[in-house]
Amino acid sequence: MENRKRMEKVRRSCGFSNGMDIDAEGTRGGLGLAWKEELKVALRSFSKNHIDDMVKEGNTDAEWRFTGFYGSLYDSNKNDSWNLLRKLGEDKTHPWLVCGDFNEIMYSFEKS
Template identity: 65%
Template sequence: METKLELKRMERVRRSCGFINGIDVEAEGSRGGLCLAWKVGIEVTLRSYSTWHIDVLIKEDGIQGEWRFTGFYGSPYVRDQSHVWNLLRRLSQDREYPWLVAGDFNEIMYSFEKKGGLPRDQRRMDTFRDN
């Protein structure tokens, strides 16, 4: 999730919610910041991270095999979107493990998903669907 918090504060919040284990990526001012937290009994191996993602391998107690999780935060700014979608494409190249990507992509796939405000640019939605 996007935290908008500096590292020490995010760690305090995470721990107060009962998550001893976690990976925190610091916010830039009041923007961004990511946190991935998990409970005891789950082994998490960090593969990569950036302002926009945390990519890990997960091994759960009692379950054979690993799977991959990417927590993703898509920039709400048009100027960053090509970088963000290129990152997602690069991450998708590794098909060694079952993969779940979740988070806030800050984009919609179809205009009917949006309520109110200005209409979404069709090219932005097309690009999101293509990725």
């Protein structure tokens, strides 16, 4: 609960009146999404690795999809992270923006 209060304080100090947080498991992870009042954001799904939302801007009828993503740090779970993203991507009904930390490359020797 302390992390949520801290995240809310940071969010508000940055000028974002709305937001949602997914708690960290242990000392790693945790997700936060923040937005200003002129956006309407509807939660679709979430996990320790993602927050998936529908976004509507201002007075328009147009909606688009936003997914905040946090990939696993561990090699043994990387496939699970990518499979989650593939599953989320099956819905192609709206424009979709995905951003976050994919943690695909952790060390310089992994680059090719």
